[in-house]
Amino acid sequence: MLSYAFYALNDDKYKKVETEEFENTADLFSEILAIGVSKQIKQGLVKDYIDVRETTSSIRGKIEITDSINSKSFLKKQLTCTYDEFSVNCYLNQILKSTMLVLLKSDISSHQKKKLKNILRYFTEVDLIDVNSINWKIRFDRNNQTYRMLIGVCYLTIKGLLQSEKSGETKLMQFIDDQLMNRLYEKFILNYYKKEHPSVKASASQINWQLDDGIDYLLPRMQSDIMLDYGDKVLIIDAKYYKNTTQSYYNTNTIHSGNLYQIFTYVKNKQLENNNWEVSGMLLYARTDEEILPNNSYQMSGNTISVKTLDLNQDFTLIKEQLDKIVDDYF
Numbered sequence: 001m002l003s004y005a006f007y008a009l010n011d012d013k014y015k016k017v018e019t020e021e022f023e024n025t026a027d028l029f030s031e032i033l034a035i036g037v038s039k040q041i042k043q044g045l046v047k048d049y050i051d052v053r054e055t056t057s058s059i060r061g062k063i064e065i066t067d068s069i070n071s072k073s074f075l076k077k078q079l080t081c082t083y084d085e086f087s088v089n090c091y092l093n094q095i096l097k098s099t100m101l102v103l104l105k106s107d108i109s110s111h112q113k114k115k116l117k118n119i120l121r122y123f124t125e126v127d128l129i130d131v132n133s134i135n136w137k138i139r140f141d142r143n144n145q146t147y148r149m150l151i152g153v154c155y156l157t158i159k160g161l162l163q164s165e166k167s168g169e170t171k172l173m174q175f176i177d178d179q180l181m182n183r184l185y186e187k188f189i190l191n192y193y194k195k196e197h198p199s200v201k202a203s204a205s206q207i208n209w210q211l212d213d214g215i216d217y218l219l220p221r222m223q224s225d226i227m228l229d230y231g232d233k234v235l236i237i238d239a240k241y242y243k244n245t246t247q248s249y250y251n252t253n254t255i256h257s258g259n260l261y262q263i264f265t266y267v268k269n270k271q272l273e274n275n276n277w278e279v280s281g282m283l284l285y286a287r288t289d290e291e292i293l294p295n296n297s298y299q300m301s302g303n304t305i306s307v308k309t310l311d312l313n314q315d316f317t318l319i320k321e322q323l324d325k326i327v328d329d330y331f
Contacts, residue, residue: 029157030103030112034119036150037096041122046144048090053082089126092138092147097123098131099154131158182241185286186225189239189310189323193228196320197327201229207236210272222266230331234270234279237326238263245285245309246292253292255307259283267303280304280330287311 040046053064055073060081067080100116100123136155140148186204193202207222226237238259246253260283267281280303287293287309294307310322 024107026103026106027108027112029153030108030116032153033100033150034115037119040146043146045088046090046092046147047086047088049084050087050089051082052085055080092144092151093123093126094129095134095151095154097126098129099157102131103157185241186239190226192323200327200331203227207266207270208273210269222269224266232277233331234277235282235330236266236270237282237284239284241286243288245288245290245294255294263305264300267305271303282306282308285309
């Protein structure tokens with residue numbers, strides 16, 4: 001699922017990830033980072049200006065008078081100076097190095113450890129940081145855009161690997177949090193259809209409000225998770241990763257009302273955009289271990305609204321069959 005969710009893995013250098021077998025998630029993360037960081041090294045590790053403070057006999061940058069007096073460095077004909085240096089020892093590279101060292105201590109294969117050790121030779125000038133205090137709110141620009149996916153993998157690695165009670169060992173968490181998993185689930189489905197069904201246009205397109213007077217002030221944005229478009233047929237999929245696929249009210253299970261209202265609104269506004277289209281909607285929940293699981297289709301004001309579950313707890317060939325069947329049924 002991760003290899004589809006990260007769209008950058010469609011690069012030819014990542015092709016073998018799809019066919020290799022990995023013992024655990026950490027092993028997969030190690031392979032993705034090994035390929036990605038190696039590619040980044042060839043392109044050049046990103047550099048940034050960092051603050052440097054040192055005691056030197058050559059004046060450089062700003063002289064720190066107080067520090068020079070306190071350290072009595074002037075007795076040695078030296079002064080404490082601070083200056084900016086354009087260096088690879090920047091925050092992004094510190095995150096990469098620290099994450100790779102965390103992986104080296106985890107339960108990954110000796111083959112993967114060898115790869116990471118070879119890569120770390122290029123990070124000798126990069127400092128380590130405390131992985132528990134990393135600020136993940138990083139701004140990416142055109143100079144460091146290639147790091148976006150790599151930092152995403154680092155985030156999943158750090159959040160997914162948790163120190164066990166036994167010193168020096170690591171184990172995988174059950175998996176991060178529902179909000180992150182929901183985004184991962186959405187990306188997985190979207191990129192699966194982009195890659196495996198190129199004849200069907202797959203996108204996460206916005207849907208315009210069909211207004212009588214054109215005034216949309218304060219109206220919320222309608223952002224689809226997955227929109228499949230083939231000829232005059234459109235399927236809007238809202239991917240949901242919840243602990244409970246239904247809501248309970250007085251011991252009666254029903255579909256989450258807010259989810260149903262949302263997909264209905266998306267479908268009706270998309271339909272009004274062009275009445276010649278055949279627009280359908282689907283709520284696609286990740287399957288849980290609940291006894292009651294939705295698997296229904298409803299005809300609502302001329303449109304089909306379906307509520308389905310996708311079982312992720314099985315061999316990927318069976319997951320693939322479920323996703324392919326959606327395309328076969330609708331297109």
